[in-house]
Amino acid sequence: MKKPALIWLGWLLLLLLAAPVRAQSSVPPADRILGIWVSESKDARMEIMRSGNYYVGKLLWGNRVVEADGKTFKKDVNNPDPKLRTRSLQNIIHLTGLTYQDGRWTDGKIYDPPSGRTYNCHIEWKDGRIALRGYLGFSMLGRTVLWDRPGK
Structure with a gap:
Protein backbone atom coordinates (compact mmCIF):
# COMPACT_ATOMS: atom_id res chain seq x y z
CA MET A 1 0.00 0.00 0.00
CA PRO A 29 -24.94 11.70 33.93
CA ALA A 30 -28.61 11.38 34.89
CA ASP A 31 -29.29 9.08 31.92
CA ARG A 32 -26.47 6.62 32.67
CA ILE A 33 -28.98 4.28 34.29
CA LEU A 34 -31.14 3.95 31.18
CA GLY A 35 -31.24 0.48 29.64
CA ILE A 36 -31.16 -3.16 30.66
CA TRP A 37 -29.71 -4.29 34.00
CA VAL A 38 -29.09 -7.75 35.49
CA SER A 39 -28.86 -8.33 39.24
CA GLU A 40 -25.44 -9.31 40.55
CA SER A 41 -26.75 -12.78 41.40
CA LYS A 42 -28.18 -13.07 37.84
CA ASP A 43 -31.64 -13.89 39.20
CA ALA A 44 -33.46 -10.77 37.93
CA ARG A 45 -33.47 -8.50 34.89
CA MET A 46 -35.01 -5.03 34.52
CA GLU A 47 -35.09 -2.13 32.11
CA ILE A 48 -34.82 1.45 33.37
CA MET A 49 -36.50 4.13 31.25
CA ARG A 50 -37.50 7.78 31.47
CA SER A 51 -41.12 8.70 32.02
CA GLY A 52 -41.41 12.48 31.86
CA ASN A 53 -39.12 13.89 34.55
CA TYR A 54 -38.85 10.56 36.34
CA TYR A 55 -36.98 7.29 35.93
CA VAL A 56 -38.97 4.05 36.09
CA GLY A 57 -38.06 0.38 35.94
CA LYS A 58 -39.83 -2.46 34.19
CA LEU A 59 -39.41 -6.00 35.48
CA LEU A 60 -38.32 -8.17 32.55
CA TRP A 61 -37.56 -11.43 34.35
CA GLY A 62 -36.82 -12.77 37.82
CA ASN A 63 -36.67 -16.19 39.39
CA ARG A 64 -39.11 -15.03 42.11
CA VAL A 65 -41.71 -13.90 39.55
CA VAL A 66 -41.75 -16.87 37.16
CA GLU A 67 -43.11 -20.37 37.62
CA ALA A 68 -40.82 -23.41 37.97
CA ASP A 69 -40.55 -23.68 34.17
CA GLY A 70 -38.60 -20.39 34.16
CA LYS A 71 -40.80 -18.94 31.41
CA THR A 72 -44.37 -18.54 32.63
CA PHE A 73 -44.85 -15.39 34.69
CA LYS A 74 -46.73 -15.62 37.96
CA LYS A 75 -49.77 -13.50 38.72
CA ASP A 76 -49.58 -10.53 41.09
CA VAL A 77 -51.50 -12.48 43.76
CA ASN A 78 -50.07 -10.54 46.73
CA ASN A 79 -50.92 -7.09 45.41
CA PRO A 80 -52.77 -5.04 48.05
CA ASP A 81 -55.23 -3.96 45.32
CA PRO A 82 -57.56 -6.95 44.69
CA LYS A 83 -58.21 -5.72 41.12
CA LEU A 84 -54.53 -6.22 40.24
CA ARG A 85 -54.13 -9.73 41.64
CA THR A 86 -54.90 -11.42 38.32
CA ARG A 87 -52.39 -9.42 36.25
CA SER A 88 -49.21 -11.04 35.02
CA LEU A 89 -45.94 -9.89 36.56
CA GLN A 90 -44.37 -9.76 33.10
CA ASN A 91 -43.16 -6.25 32.24
CA ILE A 92 -44.83 -4.56 35.19
CA ILE A 93 -43.44 -1.17 36.18
CA HIS A 94 -42.04 -1.97 39.61
CA LEU A 95 -39.68 0.98 40.05
CA THR A 96 -41.22 4.48 39.97
CA GLY A 97 -40.67 8.13 40.80
CA LEU A 98 -36.88 8.30 40.77
CA THR A 99 -35.38 11.76 40.19
CA TYR A 100 -31.73 12.63 39.67
CA GLN A 101 -30.18 14.99 42.20
CA ASP A 102 -26.68 15.44 43.56
CA GLY A 103 -25.25 12.48 41.64
CA ARG A 104 -27.84 9.89 42.58
CA TRP A 105 -31.42 8.89 41.82
CA THR A 106 -33.70 9.48 44.81
CA ASP A 107 -37.28 9.59 46.06
CA GLY A 108 -38.30 6.42 44.24
CA LYS A 109 -40.59 3.55 45.12
CA ILE A 110 -40.02 -0.12 44.38
CA TYR A 111 -42.74 -2.75 44.37
CA ASP A 112 -41.80 -6.25 45.51
CA PRO A 113 -44.30 -8.64 43.84
CA PRO A 114 -43.65 -11.73 46.02
CA SER A 115 -44.52 -9.79 49.19
CA GLY A 116 -46.93 -7.27 47.68
CA ARG A 117 -45.10 -4.49 49.50
CA THR A 118 -43.83 -1.17 48.18
CA TYR A 119 -40.62 0.30 49.58
CA ASN A 120 -38.79 3.59 49.27
CA CYS A 121 -35.67 3.38 47.12
CA HIS A 122 -32.72 5.21 45.68
CA ILE A 123 -29.96 4.31 43.23
CA GLU A 124 -26.26 5.16 43.32
CA TRP A 125 -23.74 4.80 40.49
CA LYS A 126 -20.80 2.57 41.46
CA ASP A 127 -18.10 2.23 38.78
CA GLY A 128 -20.43 1.32 35.92
CA ARG A 129 -22.82 -0.60 38.17
CA ILE A 130 -25.89 0.58 40.00
CA ALA A 131 -26.64 0.00 43.67
CA LEU A 132 -30.40 -0.12 44.19
CA ARG A 133 -31.38 0.29 47.83
CA GLY A 134 -34.91 -0.49 48.99
CA TYR A 135 -35.95 0.48 52.50
CA LEU A 136 -38.81 1.20 54.88
CA GLY A 137 -38.67 4.62 56.51
CA PHE A 138 -34.93 5.06 57.00
CA SER A 139 -32.35 4.14 54.38
CA MET A 140 -30.26 2.27 56.94
CA LEU A 141 -33.19 -0.13 57.44
CA GLY A 142 -33.03 -1.73 54.03
CA ARG A 143 -31.23 -3.86 51.51
CA THR A 144 -28.99 -3.02 48.56
CA VAL A 145 -28.79 -5.05 45.37
CA LEU A 146 -26.03 -4.43 42.82
CA TRP A 147 -26.94 -4.49 39.11
CA ASP A 148 -24.69 -4.82 36.07
CA ARG A 149 -25.15 -4.41 32.36
CA PRO A 150 -25.85 -7.74 30.60
CA GLY A 151 -22.69 -9.62 29.71
CA LYS A 152 -20.56 -8.23 32.54
Whole structure:
Protein backbone atom coordinates (compact mmCIF):
# COMPACT_ATOMS: atom_id res chain seq x y z
CA MET A 1 0.00 0.00 0.00
CA LYS A 2 1.13 3.52 -0.65
CA LYS A 3 1.91 5.84 2.23
CA PRO A 4 -1.10 8.24 1.67
CA ALA A 5 -3.47 5.26 1.62
CA LEU A 6 -2.02 3.99 4.93
CA ILE A 7 -2.41 7.43 6.51
CA TRP A 8 -6.02 7.66 5.30
CA LEU A 9 -6.74 4.15 6.58
CA GLY A 10 -5.18 5.03 9.94
CA TRP A 11 -7.39 8.11 10.31
CA LEU A 12 -10.48 6.13 9.36
CA LEU A 13 -9.66 3.46 11.95
CA LEU A 14 -9.05 6.11 14.62
CA LEU A 15 -12.43 7.73 13.90
CA LEU A 16 -14.22 4.40 14.06
CA LEU A 17 -12.61 3.52 17.38
CA ALA A 18 -13.28 6.96 18.88
CA ALA A 19 -16.97 7.09 17.88
CA PRO A 20 -18.26 4.81 20.68
CA VAL A 21 -16.24 6.73 23.29
CA ARG A 22 -17.71 10.03 22.08
CA ALA A 23 -21.20 8.55 22.09
CA GLN A 24 -20.85 7.27 25.66
CA SER A 25 -19.40 10.50 27.00
CA SER A 26 -22.23 12.53 25.47
CA VAL A 27 -24.83 10.80 27.67
CA PRO A 28 -25.90 13.12 30.51
CA PRO A 29 -24.94 11.70 33.93
CA ALA A 30 -28.61 11.38 34.89
CA ASP A 31 -29.29 9.08 31.92
CA ARG A 32 -26.47 6.62 32.67
CA ILE A 33 -28.98 4.28 34.29
CA LEU A 34 -31.14 3.95 31.18
CA GLY A 35 -31.24 0.48 29.64
CA ILE A 36 -31.16 -3.16 30.66
CA TRP A 37 -29.71 -4.29 34.00
CA VAL A 38 -29.09 -7.75 35.49
CA SER A 39 -28.86 -8.33 39.24
CA GLU A 40 -25.44 -9.31 40.55
CA SER A 41 -26.75 -12.78 41.40
CA LYS A 42 -28.18 -13.07 37.84
CA ASP A 43 -31.64 -13.89 39.20
CA ALA A 44 -33.46 -10.77 37.93
CA ARG A 45 -33.47 -8.50 34.89
CA MET A 46 -35.01 -5.03 34.52
CA GLU A 47 -35.09 -2.13 32.11
CA ILE A 48 -34.82 1.45 33.37
CA MET A 49 -36.50 4.13 31.25
CA ARG A 50 -37.50 7.78 31.47
CA SER A 51 -41.12 8.70 32.02
CA GLY A 52 -41.41 12.48 31.86
CA ASN A 53 -39.12 13.89 34.55
CA TYR A 54 -38.85 10.56 36.34
CA TYR A 55 -36.98 7.29 35.93
CA VAL A 56 -38.97 4.05 36.09
CA GLY A 57 -38.06 0.38 35.94
CA LYS A 58 -39.83 -2.46 34.19
CA LEU A 59 -39.41 -6.00 35.48
CA LEU A 60 -38.32 -8.17 32.55
CA TRP A 61 -37.56 -11.43 34.35
CA GLY A 62 -36.82 -12.77 37.82
CA ASN A 63 -36.67 -16.19 39.39
CA ARG A 64 -39.11 -15.03 42.11
CA VAL A 65 -41.71 -13.90 39.55
CA VAL A 66 -41.75 -16.87 37.16
CA GLU A 67 -43.11 -20.37 37.62
CA ALA A 68 -40.82 -23.41 37.97
CA ASP A 69 -40.55 -23.68 34.17
CA GLY A 70 -38.60 -20.39 34.16
CA LYS A 71 -40.80 -18.94 31.41
CA THR A 72 -44.37 -18.54 32.63
CA PHE A 73 -44.85 -15.39 34.69
CA LYS A 74 -46.73 -15.62 37.96
CA LYS A 75 -49.77 -13.50 38.72
CA ASP A 76 -49.58 -10.53 41.09
CA VAL A 77 -51.50 -12.48 43.76
CA ASN A 78 -50.07 -10.54 46.73
CA ASN A 79 -50.92 -7.09 45.41
CA PRO A 80 -52.77 -5.04 48.05
CA ASP A 81 -55.23 -3.96 45.32
CA PRO A 82 -57.56 -6.95 44.69
CA LYS A 83 -58.21 -5.72 41.12
CA LEU A 84 -54.53 -6.22 40.24
CA ARG A 85 -54.13 -9.73 41.64
CA THR A 86 -54.90 -11.42 38.32
CA ARG A 87 -52.39 -9.42 36.25
CA SER A 88 -49.21 -11.04 35.02
CA LEU A 89 -45.94 -9.89 36.56
CA GLN A 90 -44.37 -9.76 33.10
CA ASN A 91 -43.16 -6.25 32.24
CA ILE A 92 -44.83 -4.56 35.19
CA ILE A 93 -43.44 -1.17 36.18
CA HIS A 94 -42.04 -1.97 39.61
CA LEU A 95 -39.68 0.98 40.05
CA THR A 96 -41.22 4.48 39.97
CA GLY A 97 -40.67 8.13 40.80
CA LEU A 98 -36.88 8.30 40.77
CA THR A 99 -35.38 11.76 40.19
CA TYR A 100 -31.73 12.63 39.67
CA GLN A 101 -30.18 14.99 42.20
CA ASP A 102 -26.68 15.44 43.56
CA GLY A 103 -25.25 12.48 41.64
CA ARG A 104 -27.84 9.89 42.58
CA TRP A 105 -31.42 8.89 41.82
CA THR A 106 -33.70 9.48 44.81
CA ASP A 107 -37.28 9.59 46.06
CA GLY A 108 -38.30 6.42 44.24
CA LYS A 109 -40.59 3.55 45.12
CA ILE A 110 -40.02 -0.12 44.38
CA TYR A 111 -42.74 -2.75 44.37
CA ASP A 112 -41.80 -6.25 45.51
CA PRO A 113 -44.30 -8.64 43.84
CA PRO A 114 -43.65 -11.73 46.02
CA SER A 115 -44.52 -9.79 49.19
CA GLY A 116 -46.93 -7.27 47.68
CA ARG A 117 -45.10 -4.49 49.50
CA THR A 118 -43.83 -1.17 48.18
CA TYR A 119 -40.62 0.30 49.58
CA ASN A 120 -38.79 3.59 49.27
CA CYS A 121 -35.67 3.38 47.12
CA HIS A 122 -32.72 5.21 45.68
CA ILE A 123 -29.96 4.31 43.23
CA GLU A 124 -26.26 5.16 43.32
CA TRP A 125 -23.74 4.80 40.49
CA LYS A 126 -20.80 2.57 41.46
CA ASP A 127 -18.10 2.23 38.78
CA GLY A 128 -20.43 1.32 35.92
CA ARG A 129 -22.82 -0.60 38.17
CA ILE A 130 -25.89 0.58 40.00
CA ALA A 131 -26.64 0.00 43.67
CA LEU A 132 -30.40 -0.12 44.19
CA ARG A 133 -31.38 0.29 47.83
CA GLY A 134 -34.91 -0.49 48.99
CA TYR A 135 -35.95 0.48 52.50
CA LEU A 136 -38.81 1.20 54.88
CA GLY A 137 -38.67 4.62 56.51
CA PHE A 138 -34.93 5.06 57.00
CA SER A 139 -32.35 4.14 54.38
CA MET A 140 -30.26 2.27 56.94
CA LEU A 141 -33.19 -0.13 57.44
CA GLY A 142 -33.03 -1.73 54.03
CA ARG A 143 -31.23 -3.86 51.51
CA THR A 144 -28.99 -3.02 48.56
CA VAL A 145 -28.79 -5.05 45.37
CA LEU A 146 -26.03 -4.43 42.82
CA TRP A 147 -26.94 -4.49 39.11
CA ASP A 148 -24.69 -4.82 36.07
CA ARG A 149 -25.15 -4.41 32.36
CA PRO A 150 -25.85 -7.74 30.60
CA GLY A 151 -22.69 -9.62 29.71
CA LYS A 152 -20.56 -8.23 32.54
